Structures are given as structure tokens and as C-alpha cells.
Amino acid sequence: MDYKSAGVDIEAGYKSVELMKEHVKKTMRPEVLTNLGGFSGAFSMEKFKDMEKPTLVSGTDGVGTKLKLAFLMDKHDTVGIDCVAMCVNDIACAGGEPLFFLDYIACGKNYPEKIAEIVSGVAEGCQEAEAALIGGETAEMPGFYPEDEYDLAGFAVGVVDEKDIISGRDLAEGDVLIGIASSGVHSNGFSLVRKVFEMTKESLDTYYDELGKTLGEALIEPTKIYVKALKSVKKSGVRIKACSHITGGGFYENIPRMLKEDTRAVVKKDSYEVPAIFKLLQKTGDIDEHIMYNTYNMGIGMVIAVDPGDTEKALRALEAAGETAYEIGIITIGEKGVALV
Numbered sequence: 001m002d003y004k005s006a007g008v009d010i011e012a013g014y015k016s017v018e019l020m021k022e023h024v025k026k027t028m029r030p031e032v033l034t035n036l037g038g039f040s041g042a043f044s045m046e047k048f049k050d051m052e053k054p055t056l057v058s059g060t061d062g063v064g065t066k067l068k069l070a071f072l073m074d075k076h077d078t079v080g081i082d083c084v085a086m087c088v089n090d091i092a093c094a095g096g097e098p099l100f101f102l103d104y105i106a107c108g109k110n111y112p113e114k115i116a117e118i119v120s121g122v123a124e125g126c127q128e129a130e131a132a133l134i135g136g137e138t139a140e141m142p143g144f145y146p147e148d149e150y151d152l153a154g155f156a157v158g159v160v161d162e163k164d165i166i167s168g169r170d171l172a173e174g175d176v177l178i179g180i181a182s183s184g185v186h187s188n189g190f191s192l193v194r195k196v197f198e199m200t201k202e203s204l205d206t207y208y209d210e211l212g213k214t215l216g217e218a219l220i221e222p223t224k225i226y227v228k229a230l231k232s233v234k235k236s237g238v239r240i241k242a243c244s245h246i247t248g249g250g251f252y253e254n255i256p257r258m259l260k261e262d263t264r265a266v267v268k269k270d271s272y273e274v275p276a277i278f279k280l281l282q283k284t285g286d287i288d289e290h291i292m293y294n295t296y297n298m299g300i301g302m303v304i305a306v307d308p309g310d311t312e313k314a315l316r317a318l319e320a321a322g323e324t325a326y327e328i329g330i331i332t333i334g335e336k337g338v339a340l341v
Contacts, residue, residue, distance in 0.1 A: 012110040016138055019116035023123035027133040031099070034134065041134030043100050045159075053162035057096035061086035062153035065190040069220055071149055072199055076114055078222040079152055080121025081128070082187045085223035086247065087156035088129040089302065092227045093243040093258075095166040095234075096158035098131035103154045105138045108145035118152060121222070129227045131156060168242035168260045168305070175241055176311045177265060177329035180229055180318060182301030184221040184277055188248040189295045193219065196285035210276040218277045226302045229321045233304065236317035242305040246297040253294065255303060255338040264334035265305075268341055272326040275299045293340060305331060 017037055024036050033042040048054040063082045070079050080103070088098040103122050105115060115138055126133045145151070185193065197203055197215060204216030211218045226245075233240055242258040255265045278299060282292050292298060306314050311327060318325040 012112050012140070015112040016110060016115040019112050020119040020123075023116070023120045024133050027101075027123050027126040027131065029099070029130075029132040032132045032134055036135065038135070041100065041102065043132070043134060043157075048159055051159075051161040055160050055162045055165065057091050057094045057158045057160055058156065059087040059090035059158075060153070060155040061090070062151065063187050065194065066187050066220075067150070067152060068194060068199065069190065069204070069216065072201065073204060073216050073220060075220060076117040077121045078220060080118050080123070081125040081222035081225070082121075083152050083154045084122055084125025084129060084131070084156070085225045086187055087154050088125075088131060088158070089223075089226050089245045089247075091156055091158040092230045093166065093245045093302075094158075094160060095164045095230075095240070095243075096160040097231075098129045098156050098158040098227060100132045100134045101126050101129075101154055101156045102134065103136035103152065105136070105150055105152055106141055106145060107138070107150035108140075108142055109147040110138065110140040118150070122154070125222075125225060128225045131158075166240050166243045168258050168263075171241050171260050171263045171305060171331055173263075173331060173333045174308055175305045175331040176308050176327060177267065177331065178304050178306060178311070178314055178318070179272060179300035179326050179328040180226060180302040180304070181224075181272075181324040181326075182246070182275075182297045182299055183224040184275065185219060185281075186223040186247070186297055186301060188297070192285070192287075192295060193281065196281055196287070208276075208280065210280060224301050226323075229302070229318055229323045230304070232317045232321035233314050236313055238306055238310040238314045238317065240304045240306060244303045246301055246303060248295075250295050250297065251293045251300075251338055251340060252290075256336060258303070258305065259331075259336050261336055262333060263336060264332045265329060265338040266332055266341060267329040267338060271328040272299060300326075300328065303328070
């Protein structure tokens with residue numbers, strides 16, 4: 001009897017590490033002091049001594065049941081982007097610059113090529129966020145996960161000068177809400193998606209004219225990473241007063257998180273065109289509109305609040321960063337919360 005006969009292939013683990021190294025090295029930053037394969041990752045803070053009060057910010061998240069879609073489509077090179085996005089977007093919401101990322105993959109059986117494919121997506125997400133992938137863990141857990149399934153989660157650390165933290169504390173009546181377009185469903189609400197649409201190869205391979213692609217292609221589209229977009233706004237001289245990453249809980253749960261007491265966000269639903277995937281989802285599942293806005297991003301992945309005099313400058317900065325953005329609402333005085341009109 002040995003470990004391999006118990007279902008854990010140590011040699012496959014070694015091969016996975018070797019295959020992922022080519023992807024990981026693309027994410028390196030000068031501050032990284034260790035190589036992949038050590039017991040921990042070291043990251044120098046020397047660069048941040050010029051900040052008045054350097055403050056660490058962190059985020060952790062997973063991809064959720066969107067992974068079921070990846071299993072069915074046998075497509076594993078984009079879910080890593082989702083994993084990074086869900087962590088670094090939260091850091092960016094606080095005004096932070098993501099520094100480094102660690103991933104955790106738990107699987108029923110270690111297929112080195114599949115693991116490397118997953119990590120290639122993680123690395124791509126890290127490159128987009130300008131964060132270094134400095135470590136991680138691949139855990140082979142036979143009997144716990146089916147052989148062809150896995151779970152994927154991550155953890156990110158960033159830094160921000162304390163004076164630049166985005167907290168919403170200076171929100172004022174009349175501040176403008178700008179919505180930055182999402183790339184689709186992102187990584188939330190897939191338990192409902194899988195109830196609405198039949199999760200078969202035939203269903204996912206069905207082409208929809210309104211989507212301009214197959215259902216599977218529309219749903220697997222990775223979560224957009226907003227780090228560079230928010231950096232662009234900051235570099236333009238615009239101060240972001242508050243920021244919300246529209247994740248699980250949609251508009252109704254996430255927008256209030258950016259507000260201070262006695263301020264209310266009023267969002268105009270007709271200020272932008274809701275993407276076709278959400279319309280198809282709502283129609284096919286006969287889902288109430290309130291539930292849609294309480295579950296999905298509905299085409300807006302990030303919301304920022306700025307002074308009304310900075311609106312045009314912020315929109316231009318976002319356009320220059322390659323983003324599609326809309327003026328979607330305003331801040332009013334009232335009970336803390338959000339109203340969709």
C-alpha cells in the first residue's frame with residue numbers, strides 16, 4: 001500500500017508545479033523575493049515607505065458554482081480570471097493597489113495539464129490586476145471531490161495610503177453615480193442560472209442571435225477586473241468618494257455598502273441598456289425584476305460616486321482605460337439604501 005494507491009499522486013503534484021511555472025513567472029513584480037515552490041511567498045514593502053500611512057487591504061473569494069459550467073464545457077482557462085477578479089475588485093473598491101495573490105485548488109484527482117490550465121487563467125487575471133502570483137496550494141482529495149471536479153478560491157493583499165482609502169465618509173447630496181459595464185453574469189447567481197437553463201452540452205452549445213454567441217460562451221465569460229479602470233480615474237485627478245463592487249446580492253445589497261448613514265443612492269434603470277444575457281435569463285426563468293437586481297449585476301460591475309463637477313472627467317478617464325461607463329444616478333439625503341427608478 002502507498003499514497004498513490006490511496007488516490008493521491010505526488011508525482012502528478014510535482015508535474016503540476018512545473019507546468020504552472022511558465023504562467024506564474026509572467027506575473028512577477030520586483031518586490032517578489034521568493035520563487036514558486038517554497039513554503040511561503042515573500043514580498044518586499046520597501047517601495048511603500050514614501051506613503052504617509054501605508055495600509056494593507058485584503059480580499060478572499062472563490063468562483064462558486066460557475067465551476068459547474070467549466071466542468072460541463074471542459075473549459076478551465078478562464079475561471080482563474082474569475083477567482084482573481086472577485087478578490088482584487090474588492091481591494092480596488094477600498095482604493096487599494098493589489099500586490100500579490102495566492103490560489104487554492106482542491107480536486108478529486110490531480111490532472112497536471114488541467115491544473116496548469118486553471119493556473120494560466122489565474123496568472124492572466126494577476127497580470128490584468130498587476131498583482132504577483134506568489135504561491136498557492138493544489139490539494140488532491142480523493143473521495144471528497146469527484147475525480148473530474150475541483151474547487152477554486154483565492155486570497156489577495158493590496159496596499160493604500162490611509163488618506164486615500166475610499167470609505168464613503170465624504171458623500172454629499174448631489175454626488176453622481178457612475179456605473180462601469182460588466183462583462184456578463186460574472187461569478188454570482190449561478191445556482192439560479194443552473195435552475196433556469198438546462199445544464200447539458202446541447203443546451204450550452206445552442207446559439208442565440210440576441211447573444212451573438214452560444215449560451216455557454218455567454219455564461220462562461222470571465223469576470224471583468226476593474227483595477228486599471230479605477231487607477232485611471234485616480235490618475236485623472238478625480239477623487240472617488242465611494243465605490244461598490246456589484247457581486248452577489250446585486251444592486252440592493254452592494255450599493256448600500258458604499259453609503260454613509262443618511263445618504264441614499266437613486267439609480268435610473270433606463271440610464272443604460274441591460275445586456276441580452278440578463279434579459280434572456282429573466283424571460284426564460286420568469287424571474288421577477290426585483291429578484292434580478294437583487295441577484296445579478298445587470299450589466300454594471302462597479303459603481304463609483306464622484307463630485308458632480310468631476311463627472312465628465314471620470315467618464316473620459318474610464319473610456320481612455322477601455323471601459324464602457326454610464327452616469328446612472330445620484331446621491332440624495334434620506335434613509336440609507338438604494339432606490340431603483
